[in-house]
Amino acid sequence: MALPATAPARPDCPALTLAERVAALLPARAGSGWIAEPYRPWWTARHPAARLVQGERALVLVANGHSWNTEVGWQLPGREPTRPDLVVRSTAPGRVAREALRLVLPVADDEAAARVTDAAAARHRLLYEIGAAMRAQGAATWERAGLLVNASTVAWGAGGVRYSATLHGAKPVCDVQITGPVRAVERACALFLPERAELTPARALDGIGGRLERRMAAFLGRYVDVQQEPGRGGLSFGTRPGVYGHAVPAADPGGRAHDTTPVSVELHGVGVDFLVSLAPRLTR
Known part of the structure; x- marks a missing residue:
């Protein structure tokens, strides 16, 4: 008797889990929410990382398990962070989300505004x-x-x-x-x-x-x-x-x-x- 097919279990990734929880705390814009996905940032290969994407904007999260910090970088088309734009002294999703809202996204949006024609x-x-x-x-x-x-x-x-x-x-x-x-x-x-x-x-x-x-x-x-x-x-x-x-x-x-x-x-x-x-x- 054949066993029922099951989807393979997703390997645990602390950064992706963190990104999913942070995504749930960030507001949707123009009806579009944030999507968490695996990612490898340029500035490190030592710690697990993930990315949050909303339209043309993206946030890169690196979960540093040694220092219990979260490194955050922002992306736009043509802009790839080569180092963290912010280091949050916490891995708590609420703290990371608040600091991204307060300190990171305004900078990314200000850069994107330079491309606005109207x-x-x-x-x-x-x-x-x-x-x-x-x-x-x-x-x-x-x-x-x-x-x-x-x-x-x-x-x-x-x-x-x-x-x-x-x-x-x-x-x-x-x-x-x-x-x-x-x-x-x-x-x-x-x-x-x-x-x-x-x-x-x-x-x-x-x-x-x-x-x-x-x-x-x-x-x-x-x-x-x-x-x-x-x-x-x-x-x-x-x-x-x-x-x-x-x-x-x-x-x-x-x-x-x-x-x-x-x-x-x-x-x-x-x-x-x-x-x-x-x-x-x-x-x-």
């Missing part, structure tokens, strides 16, 4: 994707022309907080404005910043004046470096690569900083993928 069409297509992600979570959105030429904005509100994302030219990296009660704005900002440090560095408050500014500096200093802008009184925080921003000075410099005190923060360097991935948390 900047206005590209800008409106990206804004539609952002708006569609927010509307899918139940938020009402509206689009408007930006304050500058060749700029467009999509805006929405949730939980007493107002959000807007602005794109300039064909650039796929957003400026995000968050306005509302300081406690809610702080929580929203934390979604975009690096992982929180264990303790607030004491230096975060050095030279910071104003009650609201000191409160925000104490909060933001858990994630990034903060400094007060000379003359203006607002706060600058974060550095490139990654998200960085500016907190508008308090309307009343001597006023108390309650949880409900209004504040406005502008974030720069936010990739479209990163923003879309945060839609469930920015609409509640």
Whole structure:
């Protein structure tokens, strides 16, 4: 009696398993998800590797089992990484996905934008994707022309907080404005910043004046470096690569900083993928 035919078992590959789990955490774009496949990168043959592909974009993942790091490189047509573009100090899929969204994909998209011929069409297509992600979570959105030429904005509100994302030219990296009660704005900002440090560095408050500014500096200093802008009184925080921003000075410099005190923060360097991935948390 002949035995039933069975498909051969796929050999275990930690990088491919990691890539499949990361792919499940990255947002689809224009209805296209990420596909994991085996791959051999140029920069190493010592560690298992895999690739995530979405249209013309690709991410190469190398699982370094010796150091428990994940090396990440990005690909576009005509661009092959010869070394890692980012080393994530973790092999956890959630951590790898977040760092790829925060630090890698915006760079790849910025490079791809140089090949765009119709900047206005590209800008409106990206804004539609952002708006569609927010509307899918139940938020009402509206689009408007930006304050500058060749700029467009999509805006929405949730939980007493107002959000807007602005794109300039064909650039796929957003400026995000968050306005509302300081406690809610702080929580929203934390979604975009690096992982929180264990303790607030004491230096975060050095030279910071104003009650609201000191409160925000104490909060933001858990994630990034903060400094007060000379003359203006607002706060600058974060550095490139990654998200960085500016907190508008308090309307009343001597006023108390309650949880409900209004504040406005502008974030720069936010990739479209990163923003879309945060839609469930920015609409509640």
